[in-house]
Amino acid sequence: MTPEQRHSGARDAIVYxxxxxxxxxxxxxxxxxxxxxxxxxxxxxxxxxxxxxxxxLGTATAAGWYVYDRSDLYTYDWLAALLPRTPSSYLVVSCGLDEVSASLAARWPAARQSAVDLYDPTLTDEGSIRRARRRVPPPAHAVAGRPGALRLASAGTDAVLLVFAAHELRRARDREELFAECARVLRPGGTLIVTEHLRDAANTAAFGPGAWHFLPRAEWLRLAAHAGLHQAAERRLARLVTAFAFTKE
Incomplete structure (x- = not known):
């Protein structure tokens, strides 16, 4: 999905x-x-x-406009610094809203893409997710999964991408199961990409109390270590988003 094809990110945030x-x-x-x-x-x-x-209200809207509409976040050019080699196969994991699969299919046309949707009202009770899901349905090839069951073969994919998805799992146990599953499906040397807003000073200044919906950097590092993954890279995007690369050795 190109920037021209996307809805306005700031407008979407207000609608959701x-x-x-x-x-x-x-x-x-x-x-x-x-x-x-x-x-x-x-x-x-x-x-x-x-x-x-x-x-x-003004700062949150302006921050959303800058991150989602004006930055290069949705060009995915930044992936080159985290994934130096184009994967031959990869998995996109969403949690009710998948705005990633179409863009990556266009970016990596020769790679085999899988998609798993973790949406479950008992795990993800945010009204914003229900509204977003009605507006942007999951891709046709996406399969339903659980944090502890991604329904892919072990050691069968080069990369797993969690883009604005994992923070929707509010229970630490669910996040731990998801990261363990990501490690299981990755081939040795494979990479898990986690892209999230962080609960930090910059996001708190931009989103106020809304930043508490995000998770701190230490939690993402803890989850990766708990799953046996090692941090390979970290990149700040649009000043308010952080992308991590964790590898399976």
Missing amino acids: NWPQYAAGLATAVAAGVVARQLPRPVSDFARIGSAAALTL
Whole structure:
């Protein structure tokens, strides 16, 4: 999927997460209205709260626009630094929303692609995922899987890609099972690519409390080590996204 074929990433984020945006806007408006009825200095605090809510909405939207619409994130050119050799076979793992498979099929036309969708309402209860899934259905060749069962042969693929997927598994045990499965299906010398926002200072400044939906860098390193994978590379994308390469030795 080329940038021209994609929907606007910032617009998609608003559509998928519209209840949070509506709540933030309602909070800002309510605080501004109530401030007129309150004595000072209480009214000043209400106005500050209203301004803070509007600022957070603005920074989150601007950050999404920069990352998803203006950066080279979805060109996947950055993969060359993490996967020096084009894989002959690879697996895309999604968790309800797959915006990766079509782009990589165009980028690596000679490679064999597999796709596994981990979406399960009991594991991924985010309303945003349900809305995104209705708008962007899984690719026709995707098969349903579980964190502990990717339904691929052992040691049969050169690369596994988890792009904005693994953080949707909120239980540490599910993430550990997924990373163990990724290690199982990789050939010796194969690479797991994990691309995520991190729960760090930059993402907190951009997304406010929403950054707590992300996981810290230490968790991704822990999961890889727990699965017996070794960190080979790390790259910062669009200042707010981090891509890791973990290898199976």
